[in-house]
Amino acid sequence: MRILWTVFWTFLLSQMxxxxxxSMTGSTYDFMQGVFLTAVFSIIIIFLGEAGVPNEPHESHH
Known part of the structure; x- marks a missing residue:
């Protein structure tokens, strides 16, 4: 379910x-460019979420 919501929000934000x-550059809107960005950003976010953040608590050395 986490991955579904990640792709959903990434799709909306990429299209935006x-x-x-x-609009700022004066060119035409390209839906497929947003779909491509969705795929790239989703893969990066899912990878960072799974492998990038450790779940083990850190010991305090103070």
Whole structure:
């Protein structure tokens, strides 16, 4: 379920990013560019979430 929500929000935010940037530059909106960004960002976010953050508590050395 975590991955589904990650892809859903990444899709919405990527489409918003593509729309805003294309509006600011005066070019046309490209839906497929947002889909490509969704795939790339989702893979990066899922990878960082699974492998990048350790779950073990850290010992305090103070």
């Amino acid at each position: 990013l593509v729309y805003v940037v294309s």
